Amino acid sequence: MKLKPKVLAMILAGGRVDELNVLTAYRPKSAVPFGGFARVIDFALSNLMHSGLERVAILSQYRSFSLINHIGVGAAWDMTGRYRGVSILPPSQGSGQSSWYRGSADAIHQNLDFIQYHDPETILVLSGDHVYQMDYREILQYHREKDADLTIACLQVPMPEASRFGVAEIDDEDGERGGRILQYQEKPVDPKFNWASLTVYCFRPSVLYEVLEANAREDDSFEFGRDILPRIMASQRRVFGFKFRGYWGYTRTVDEYWQTNMDLLGPEPKIRLADWGIRTNLEHRSVRDCQPLKVGTGASIENSLVYNGCVVEGRVENSILFPGVHVKSGAEVKNSVLFYDNVVGHGAILDTVVSDVNVTFGARVRVGGAAGVPQGEKVTVIGWNNHLLDGMVIGSGCTLHPNLRPEQMVGEIGNGEVVR
Incomplete structure (x- = not known):
């Protein structure tokens, strides 16, 4: 008989990040396609599945349809059954003070009734926005060993980049595994330490409940990094850092998203989706039903990921093509990521492009x-x-918003221009 789970995982997946620009015009960042067949949230869900954690809640509010459609009932990650499952928790209006989620901490706070109903021994809070492989059982074991109130997974980043993250100073209590967090600062201007938070948190439930209630009563902002972690540090709780040393892909900006996709390529790719065991919902966009890849005579594909449903008659180099992409004869696609159902016309040349669906x-x-x-x-x-x-010329670093009218497609768009 399968026992009731002791760990409840909460995935923060609701936000839109403006730096991702038009890619999040109609979907939350966690639902942005990635790697030729998956979505960004698939990494957190697959990590949970491989870690044996099967009771999961996903907190989403921004244009949730794409995410809800992708998650389905959780069957793609084996999260269906009596004591397992995926619950999607959008904000809801009720007789109390519920409203739109005002931040990541407020999203958890508004769903305390859901958490308390499941009565977990440990609450695992994750971001749905990162690309990485982690066995969460390791941080959970460390959290229990240290009898911690909070354990934060951290990755050491170069000091010049540390100001972009919430960073911790970790002592050497447990050497390579981790140690007590001595200081935590959210995106400091002049950082003095560089263990960056991965937004993977293990909480003792009673401590999380207490600090969320205080945050709701007394603070003006409602974010874990900016509000919750400093509150817990200030109250002298047992806070530990778990040192993670694997690959971590950040997708906050278009450039970072593009680079993380490029990390799938090359003779020694930094991301190995097959080895990581990434699962996705193949029913979404009918990926399961796509015909095999068709490669025309005279076509070439070099250092690229090109998936079923594609037709390549031209040249594809150092690129990622999602199902349904058609590269016609004489066309070249280089250093680019093309989402579902793009068509690249005869003689067209694309270099360092990220193109959303149906272009x-x-x-x-x-x-x-x-x-x-x-x-x-x-x-x-x-x-x-x-x-x-036909014949349009678009420079580098440009942004074209969705659903532009034909008259907006002028003959030439210069480097860095935005068309909306």
Whole structure:
């Protein structure tokens, strides 16, 4: 007989991040496609599945339809059964003070009744926005061994980048495994330590309940990094850092999202989806029913991930193509990520592009590849449901919003321009 789970996992998956631009115009960041067939949230869900953690709640509020459609009943991650399952918890209006989630901590606070109903021994709070492989049983075991009130998974980052993260100073109490957190600062201007929080938290439930109630009563903002962690540190609780040393892909900006996808490529890729055992919902967008990849005579595919349902008659290099992409003869796709059902017309050339679903690039279109543009400003993003007219020229670092009208598709768009 399967025992009632002792751990309840809560995935923070509701937000839209403005830096991801048009990719989150119609979906939360956690539902953004990744790697040719998956979604960003699949990494947290697959980690939970491989860790044997099967009672999961997903907190979502921003344009949740895409995420709800993707998760389904959780069957793709074996999360169906008497003591297992996925619950999607959007904000709801009721007789109390419920409202839109005002932040990550408020999202958990509004669902305390759900958490207390399940009465877990440990609450595992995760972000649905990161690309990594972790066996959560290791941090849970460390959390129990230390009789901790809070344990935070941390990754050491280069000191020049530490100001972008919530960072902790961790003592050497347990060497390579971790230690007590001596200080925690959220995105400090001048950081003095560089163990970055992965937004993977193990909480003692009573401590989390107490600090969430205080945050709701007394604070003006409701975020874990900015409010909850400093409150717990200030109350002299037992707070420990678990040192993680694997790959961690950040997807906050378009450039980071593009780079994390590129980490799937090369002779020694940093991300190995097959080895990581990533699961996804193959029913979503009917991925399961796609025909095998078709490669035309004279076509070439080099250092790329090209999935079922694609037709390649031109050249694809160092790129990721989702199901349904058609690269016509004479076309070239380089250093790019093309979402579902893109069509690249005859003689078109795409270089360093991220293109959302249902985009058609007309014949002889040129996108990206401008010389002398810094790498961080090179990625051109095309919003969904756009048709780029034959012969258009679009520079590097451009942004085209979704559903543009034909008259907005002028002959040339310069480097860094935004069309909305």
